[in-house]
Amino acid sequence: MQVDDLATSGSKQVTARAANLVACRSCGTLAPMGQTACRRCHAALSSREPDSLSRVWAWLTAGVILYIPANIYPMLLTKTLGSQEESTIVGGAIELVHYGAYFVAFIVLFASVAIPVAKFFAIGLLAWSVQRGSRLSGHRRMQLYEITEFIGRWSMIDVFVVAILTALVQLGFLASINPGPAAVCFALSVVFTMLSAQSFDPRLIWDSIEESDRRAER
Amino acid sequence: MTNTTTLPDDLDKLIACPSCDLLQQRVIPAPGKFSRCPRCHSMLISNKRNVIDNTLASAVSTAILMCAAVFFPFISLKGAGLTRDASVMDAIGAFTSGFMAPLTLAVAAFIVIIPVLRATALFYALAPLRFGRRPAKHAAKSFRLAMALKPWSMAEIFVVGVVVALVKVVDLADVSLGPSFWAFAALVLIVVFENSTLCKWTIWRLLAPNK
Structure with missing residues (x-):
């Protein structure tokens, strides 16, 4: 089969793997299957990321576990006029509502609760759908993957808020703010879920669809 | 499928989608335009000026x-x-x-x-x-x-x-x-x-x- 025929061989869609080729995910150059490094950008080549799903589940589990102490322990320790107050992630957002800062409370809740929890489910669903099949279309799953990859980093907002408040509010006896143990747990949880999303190889979504189509034809 | 000896030049006429691995003819879009994968709609090439x-x-x-x-x-x-x-x-x-x-x-x-x-x-x-x-x-x-x-x-x-x-x-x-x-x-x-x-x-x- 000639290269020119490959891409135009009827309506049947051919993947690089089916054509015995490997595509470099860094620069898009094609190489014969079996080649280990890209000749253009020298990145390591793999037709499908090895152990993609195992790594996804491992990082995801670590992220979910750390998200629990991140919500139980205090994020901020606030001392005002000698009395100490501790506030958790959700507690801090509720405080903002009391100030009347509804929009900012919404941002904090969205970045620290909605995004991480939605991300846990989204990554879990993507990995599960590859392993067990899903009624969700490839496009839906692809959108889910892209949103998850894009939005995950924004959860870091709350960690930065704590850092800035700590740096800023050191007014001695009047008021001082210090970070609580939840800050570390939360930052690690965000990093681990980002690594989990990065470990997912989106090509697996389409492999699983091809696989289920083939099974349906039989 | 048999693998023919494919020269690098030949391979550069093709592009595989980085997100779904679909093999297709490489078409460089007009300046200022971009191309998407027909199967998964991921961005393939974006021909930006400068x-x-x-x-x-x-x-x-x-x-x-x-x-x-x-x-x-x-x-x-x-x-x-x-x-x-x-x-x-x-x-x-x-x-x-x-x-x-x-x-x-x-x-x-x-x-x-x-x-x-x-x-x-x-x-x-x-x-x-x-x-x-x-x-x-x-x-x-x-x-x-x-x-x-x-x-x-x-x-x-x-x-x-x-x-x-x-x-x-x-x-x-x-x-x-x-x-x-x-x-x-x-x-x-x-x-x-x-x-x-x-x-x-x-x-x-x-x-x-x-x-």
């Missing part, structure tokens, strides 16, 4: 703004006769006690070190091309590094964090913003500009054309 110039411009401005952001005053707080000036360094060093210390390093990396490292790597990889020279020895490696670090460069997220923090303290004391804050705000615009202008595929073809 890719190198624009990417270099954002790298250089990131480096300059980051210097301003680190060395100029960031925010100062006045309350009950006390004044507290906080620089970005203070924000970075917020987590210094005990087991939180590694977080200090992480925050420093996310908001200063990684953005500067990326800017340096992009400059090293692309500046020789801009001036019509051969790419530097480790150009490929440093461009790959710049791309891999992209999700971990969080200057723009830091700015949103600052705004949220300010809302929390604005009732407590008077807040005034220093030049460093505005340098960070400008960095957000650079990030948006870089995202809209950088096409990996195109840059790789310019970096290593004959491979």
Whole structure:
């Protein structure tokens, strides 16, 4: 089969793997299957990321576990006029509502609760759908993957808020703010879920669809 | 399927979608346009004008703004006769006690070190091309590094964090913003500009054309 025929061989869609080729995910150059490094950008080549799903589940589990102490322990320790107050992630957002800062409370809740929890489910669903099949279309799953990859980093907002408040509010006896143990747990949880999303190889979504189509034809 | 001996030239007539592995004819879109994968709709090639110039411009401005952001005053707080000036360094060093210390390093990396490292790597990889020279020895490696670090460069997220923090303290004391804050705000615009202008595929073809 000639290269020119490959891409135009009827309506049947051919993947690089089916054509015995490997595509470099860094620069898009094609190489014969079996080649280990890209000749253009020298990145390591793999037709499908090895152990993609195992790594996804491992990082995801670590992220979910750390998200629990991140919500139980205090994020901020606030001392005002000698009395100490501790506030958790959700507690801090509720405080903002009391100030009347509804929009900012919404941002904090969205970045620290909605995004991480939605991300846990989204990554879990993507990995599960590859392993067990899903009624969700490839496009839906692809959108889910892209949103998850894009939005995950924004959860870091709350960690930065704590850092800035700590740096800023050191007014001695009047008021001082210090970070609580939840800050570390939360930052690690965000990093681990980002690594989990990065470990997912989106090509697996389409492999699983091809696989289920083939099974349906039989 | 039998594998024929495929020459690199032949392979360059094809493109495989990085997100779904679909093999297709490579069609370079018209200037200013982009092409998407017919199966999964991922972006394949975005033929932007002046890719190198624009990417270099954002790298250089990131480096300059980051210097301003680190060395100029960031925010100062006045309350009950006390004044507290906080620089970005203070924000970075917020987590210094005990087991939180590694977080200090992480925050420093996310908001200063990684953005500067990326800017340096992009400059090293692309500046020789801009001036019509051969790419530097480790150009490929440093461009790959710049791309891999992209999700971990969080200057723009830091700015949103600052705004949220300010809302929390604005009732407590008077807040005034220093030049460093505005340098960070400008960095957000650079990030948006870089995202809209950088096409990996195109840059790789310019970096290593004959491979």
